[in-house]
Amino acid sequence: MHVLTVLDHPNPTSFSAAAATRFMEGAQAAGHTVELADLHAEGFNPLWTMQDAEGDETPADVRLEQDRIARADAICLVFPLFWWGMPSMTKGWVDRVWSWGWAYDQLDDPELSLQRPRTGVLLIPAGARSDEIERDGYGQALDTTWTRGTFGYFGWSPRQMELLCGSTGSLDRRRALLDRCQQIGLTLPEPSGGTGPAAG
Ligand SMILES: Cc1cc2nc3c(=O)[nH]c(=O)nc-3n(C[C@H](O)[C@H](O)[C@H](O)COP(=O)(O)O)c2cc1C
Numbered sequence: 001m002h003v004l005t006v007l008d009h010p011n012p013t014s015f016s017a018a019a020a021t022r023f024m025e026g027a028q029a030a031g032h033t034v035e036l037a038d039l040h041a042e043g044f045n046p047l048w049t050m051q052d053a054e055g056d057e058t059p060a061d062v063r064l065e066q067d068r069i070a071r072a073d074a075i076c077l078v079f080p081l082f083w084w085g086m087p088s089m090t091k092g093w094v095d096r097v098w099s100w101g102w103a104y105d106q107l108d109d110p111e112l113s114l115q116r117p118r119t120g121v122l123l124i125p126a127g128a129r130s131d132e133i134e135r136d137g138y139g140q141a142l143d144t145t146w147t148r149g150t151f152g153y154f155g156w157s158p159r160q161m162e163l164l165c166g167s168t169g170s171l172d173r174r175r176a177l178l179d180r181c182q183q184i185g186l187t188l189p190e191p192s193g194g195t196g197p198a199a200g
Contacts, residue, residue, distance in 0.1 A: 026185025046092020113155035120156025
């Protein structure tokens, strides 16, 4: 498969950057080709503007990202959890690139996408511990919003959300989380199911 990794972090020595690297190493070890979209390094503009809302043509920077997606069979987003949500860069990338008329054309059924099925993975470094996240229901809320709600509309099937809890914790903890990222890359499933078109 061809695997696109989308990284949202300005610091190349961050835990998020390491998670993306280890994921890609795993994917390569499994025989996949890999491509990195390093959104901060590339200066992606996450602001949704009038051109996105009302323009006659798809903005050039959005088209470039859509071309990357078009050649990918699997997509992995890596972004740190910010206030139980996406950082603005990832949020803007999702809002602008997976646009109405290209990714989806309705909001009735999250399993009906205009895109062909692609394997989808969210790797999300989070400062909180897993017991805190589960106790207060954040994990379930994010799973509903993203795994069930958002990424189904984009044809991601199967899709997996992995909260990398304790990403600011001990060295051992962070090593274990990075090993997990590599393992996820190594064991990526093929795209499956979905009701969108065969090619997109
Ligand atoms: C603005 C901001 C908001 C954050 N919000 C959360 C949060 O809601 N939940 C959480 O578990 N961690 C939160 N964190 C912690 C980050 O998720 C953590 O610092 C990050 O995963 C560490 O990875 P990095 O080294 O790649 O930045 C927040 C950090 C920042 C800077």
